[in-house]
Amino acid sequence: MKTQVGIIGGGPSGLLLSQLLHLQGIDNIVLERQSRDYVLGRIRAGVLEHGFAALMREAQCAERMDREGEIHDGFYIAHDGIKERVDLNGLTGGNSVVVYGQTEVTRDLYAARDKLGGIVIHNAEDVTPHDLESAQPYLTYRQGDELLRIDCDYVIGCDGFHGVSRKSIPNDKITEFERVYPFGWLGVLSRTKPVSPELIYATHERGFALCSLRSQVLSRYYIQVPLTDRIEAWSDEVFWAELKRRLPDSVAAELVTGDSIEKSIAPLRSFVAEPMRYGNLFLAGDAAHIVPPTGARGLNSAASDIYYLYHALVDHYRKRDDSGLDGYSQKALARVWKGQRFSWWMTTLLHRFPDSSAFERRLQATDLAYLFSSQKALASLAENYVGLPY
Ligand SMILES: Cc1cc2nc3c(=O)[nH]c(=O)nc-3n(C[C@H](O)[C@H](O)[C@H](O)COP(=O)(O)OP(=O)(O)OC[C@H]3O[C@@H](n4cnc5c(N)ncnc54)[C@H](O)[C@@H]3O)c2cc1C
Numbered sequence: 001m002k003t004q005v006g007i008i009g010g011g012p013s014g015l016l017l018s019q020l021l022h023l024q025g026i027d028n029i030v031l032e033r034q035s036r037d038y039v040l041g042r043i044r045a046g047v048l049e050h051g052f053a054a055l056m057r058e059a060q061c062a063e064r065m066d067r068e069g070e071i072h073d074g075f076y077i078a079h080d081g082i083k084e085r086v087d088l089n090g091l092t093g094g095n096s097v098v099v100y101g102q103t104e105v106t107r108d109l110y111a112a113r114d115k116l117g118g119i120v121i122h123n124a125e126d127v128t129p130h131d132l133e134s135a136q137p138y139l140t141y142r143q144g145d146e147l148l149r150i151d152c153d154y155v156i157g158c159d160g161f162h163g164v165s166r167k168s169i170p171n172d173k174i175t176e177f178e179r180v181y182p183f184g185w186l187g188v189l190s191r192t193k194p195v196s197p198e199l200i201y202a203t204h205e206r207g208f209a210l211c212s213l214r215s216q217v218l219s220r221y222y223i224q225v226p227l228t229d230r231i232e233a234w235s236d237e238v239f240w241a242e243l244k245r246r247l248p249d250s251v252a253a254e255l256v257t258g259d260s261i262e263k264s265i266a267p268l269r270s271f272v273a274e275p276m277r278y279g280n281l282f283l284a285g286d287a288a289h290i291v292p293p294t295g296a297r298g299l300n301s302a303a304s305d306i307y308y309l310y311h312a313l314v315d316h317y318r319k320r321d322d323s324g325l326d327g328y329s330q331k332a333l334a335r336v337w338k339g340q341r342f343s344w345w346m347t348t349l350l351h352r353f354p355d356s357s358a359f360e361r362r363l364q365a366t367d368l369a370y371l372f373s374s375q376k377a378l379a380s381l382a383e384n385y386v387g388l389p390y
Helices: 012-023 036-040 050-058 063-068 088-092 102-115 236-245 298-319 323-350 358-371 375-386
Strands: 005-008 028-031 047-049 070-072 075-079 082-086 097-099 119-121 125-130 138-143 146-151 154-157 175-190 200-202 209-215 218-225 260-274 281-283
Touching: 005 012, 005 125, 005 138, 012 028, 012 050, 012 102, 012 298, 036 102, 047 050, 047 298, 050 063, 050 097, 050 298, 063 102, 075 358, 082 375, 088 375, 097 209, 175 236, 200 323, 218 236, 236 260, 260 323, 281 323, 298 323, 323 358, 323 375, 358 375
Parallel strands: 005 028, 005 154, 028 119, 075 200, 154 281
Antiparallel strands: 047 097, 070 097, 075 082, 125 138, 138 146, 175 218, 175 260, 200 209, 209 218
């Protein structure tokens, strides 16, 4: 097969780029290792920046998001038995976020790809990029016993943290920056009314907790747990009891509990690979960087990469202008690092670190006290949370 842009990975990054390019008449093929059901079974992000929402509209995929997604003008931080509101709308001069699950985003993107006849090849095994430094890179993959080949102008690595794209870059051509946190998030999805119409980020001496939601009938809750914990040790009852302990009494009293429909433990990690280009391979999204979920930057950082790449590829094919492609890595990384800083800061502010000293705990408490005593500090938090400009 031959195409202009070969995309590895059919998660939100790969599908969004595929759809945007298709609408501009740029040929592309997506190779996805998993089945569609598997991809749609993953429960992940839920808070979308307005910039992400705008990109979904440009991709003609926003009809359901605009109908069913919830606009959130603020969120709460709970500490010391109280909760204080961060007024995103007021602090940013009218900005907000959209609460709409990543699963739904992905479902809408698949539907849009199908409608336009986009090519997304599932169950593509052993996807391998070749000749990335040449002007004629190509991809090979297996389906059953058959080995197939796709020739393309560019390869885009949208295959997440564990994908093959980043690993195809020689070690001496890439630098990795990483911080692994000494805890994870235990997440529970349940068909219950959320305890609060807006998210509550709670810091407590027993550890962090987050009351999130996907809709007004679907709740998503998280608690900080040691990395050594096993999911089997957390029955629903034990989870709800621990969550309640970490919330202010007034919130805990309102919590509606029920059966979990998904439960998993995710480790927390900050990671960036530089540069995000090697020859004619471009990395985007989790393939190049991941953040701890505190602050909801992961999917949103992926979307800004896609925005830059999309415009760079359109300029290349439409105007023979390669400045966007040449500047992609630098431009994308500048924003990625701001998302990294913000996620690291929110994680540090709100979690209990097992090895923190009394001095560090005092600083943490002072950081929080400063935040709620300064409109400027709150405005900085809000500006980052709704998403910095592309
Ligand atoms: C528990 C949790 C909560 C989160 N909450 C938030 C949040 O609230 N807000 C936020 O912005 N972000 C959040 N994130 C992060 C967000 O989910 C990711 O940033 C997002 O999924 C990145 O999209 P992606 O398309 O780049 O990568 P992925 O979603 O990882 O997609 C990569 C795709 O590539 C495929 N693939 C992998 N290897 C290969 C291969 N060799 N060949 C072919 N295909 C391959 C995978 O199957 C996958 O479908 C959260 C993440 C987790 C785990």
